[in-house]
Amino acid sequence: MKDQFKSPEQSRVMLSLLMLPSHANFSGKIHGGYVLSLIDQIAFACASKHCGNYCVTASVDVVDFLAPIEVGEMLTLRASVNYVGNSSIVVGIRVDAENIQTGVTKHCNSSFLTMVAKDENGNTVPVPGLKISSETHVRRFARAIKRKEIKQHSNSEIAAANFSDPKYREQLKKYKVEINL
Template sequence: MKNKFVNVEDTRISITELMLPSHANFSGKIHGGYVLNLMDQIAFACASRHSGTYCVTASVDTVDFLNPIEVGELVTMRASINYVGKTSMVVGIRVESQNIQTGKVNHCNSSYFTMVAKDENGKGKPVPGIIVNSEIEMRRFLKAIKRLEMKKKRQDEFDSEDFVANNYIKDLEAYNVKIEL
């Protein structure tokens, strides 16, 4: 795998699916869990295509449902590799819905799935590097690095044995929380 690199363009994948009544929740909108299932599928397909091997979902970051999806709309998901580590990849996914009758397109969700390549024994397997060809691809790669750094910083700060709850009480005063330690 050493010195192998793939263009971001070659990692792009998309799927389009008609949203059916069986996909709806009790309020008549497409169930968020169904959308997440589709997102996981496209993340798997994108990461597996890039790595050439089986991949598993390690984490999902920033799932914001921006606009509801209606029964009868077409949902298109576009994914590409935004970042690669040694055995992991961050797959960026954009979800859009389209009203078939009006043609109106809504951005419904953007999310980042961290996928890990696995070998036949379930161990992490090295993945090809990524070739960045545009400023937007560079920005996506850098944003992924920043999300990873912030996640590590948050874990280090709050999962540490040195954590002292009383040091944070003042930080919580502006929030809808009552502290009774």
């Protein structure tokens, strides 16, 4: 029988990779799409480790690119379970890059992905609860709840808005847009 509750430490995953020229974009910085792919992979590994089932990405809730990543830097991704629902898991990911010659490390990215646990037939399955044993765990869980509430409110507000209303056309005049209807 699988554990009913697991601590974030039991599911934590870390990945370190040297950034190569093949990972760079045309400006010589590491391509954001490559970093997103790594983030998705580590979120999958962390969530799957937590629940003992394969997980799929339901949403990429937040991705903040904070600093560019250079070729030759050591990229380290750390993933941790921040929140669990019935069949969903929010994984928080921190991405740091280290200049291996100077030892200087910079925080490059913070991300939150919602993963959903699936069985071998593709049906959602319940996930273990989360053992909270520190103020950091409490803060991360509460922040995930708040992000979920804000997202639901925002989606409801957008769904209820009538964007055909002339007031929205008037608002567009403040932006860099040319309207030719």
